Amino acid sequence: MKKVLILYYSFEGNTEKIASYLSEKIEADIEKVRPIKELKAKGFLKYVLGGFLAISKNKPKLNPLKFNPNDYDTIIIGSPIWASRIAPAIFSLLKSDIIKDKKVGFFYTYLGGNKETDNLIIDCVEPKNKLLSIHPCLSVNEDYENQKEKILKWAKEITKEKKSTK
Numbered sequence: 001m002k003k004v005l006i007l008y009y010s011f012e013g014n015t016e017k018i019a020s021y022l023s024e025k026i027e028a029d030i031e032k033v034r035p036i037k038e039l040k041a042k043g044f045l046k047y048v049l050g051g052f053l054a055i056s057k058n059k060p061k062l063n064p065l066k067f068n069p070n071d072y073d074t075i076i077i078g079s080p081i082w083a084s085r086i087a088p089a090i091f092s093l094l095k096s097d098i099i100k101d102k103k104v105g106f107f108y109t110y111l112g113g114n115k116e117t118d119n120l121i122i123d124c125v126e127p128k129n130k131l132l133s134i135h136p137c138l139s140v141n142e143d144y145e146n147q148k149e150k151i152l153k154w155a156k157e158i159t160k161e162k163k164s165t166k
Contacts, residue, residue: 004028008078009089014109014140035060059092081110094124105158
């Protein structure tokens with residue numbers, strides 16, 4: 001049984017870039033969460049429609065996962081932030097019973113946002129799982145090298161084995 005699974009949704013590739021990097025560095029399995037009907041908007045419309053779907057707490061139906069979260073000790077979840085909220089695919093994942101009774105680390109990519117985002121993440125993760133911590137990744141495209149160092153340090157911290165004190 002592998003210890004860590006990374007589940008993520010990415011629309012423009014920023015969250016995927018971070019998730020893939022983490023998967024390689026901490027040797028975790030990785031899977032993209034895919035809605036059955038993917039958002040196809042482009043240009044400015046993608047921000048308007050994506051933000052509306054996130055604010056309205058849209059829960060799209062998801063394609064089945066290849067990896068079974070029950071086989072893992074820790075799940076790392078990654079999402080872009082739309083209108084200060086997690087992407088609908090990740091919202092749907094967390095509101096389902098797919099991930100239950102797990103230790104969860106959550107990272108998100110964003111260009112701007114507010115403190116409300118972390119509280120919304122806590123509300124989505126905590127009822128069914130133990131939230132280890134949240135890590136924001138600001139402006140991944142402009143600051144990727146700096147973001148890589150920070151996210152790797154975070155991931156190693158939340159996935160490290162606790163030493164027995166016998």
